[in-house]
Amino acid sequence: MDKHVKVDMEILKIMDCLVCSKKKEDFEVWSNKIVIAATYDSELQNHESIRKMTKKSMICHDCMQSIINQVNENRK
Numbered sequence: 001m002d003k004h005v006k007v008d009m010e011i012l013k014i015m016d017c018l019v020c021s022k023k024k025e026d027f028e029v030w031s032n033k034i035v036i037a038a039t040y041d042s043e044l045q046n047h048e049s050i051r052k053m054t055k056k057s058m059i060c061h062d063c064m065q066s067i068i069n070q071v072n073e074n075r076k
């Protein structure tokens with residue numbers, strides 16, 4: 001395997017959803033740690049799945065929505 005192919009595979013790995021492992025499609029809006037930090041929502045940031053994120057992790061829109069729903073549910 002040459003270097004170039006190896007780099008491409010690493011990029012693909014990064015583009016999996018952290019929660020459901022779905023691969024990212026170009027048109028989908030996903031969240032990363034920077035986006036979540038920008039919400040200044042400490043309860044969201046303390047969610048187990050969010051805490052597992054690294055700088056390179058991505059979460060798909062569906063999983064992000066269910067995490068937000070869970071956090072809102074616990075807030076009540």
Ligand SMILES: [Zn+2]
Binds near residue numbers: 020061062064
């Ligand atoms: Zn997902």
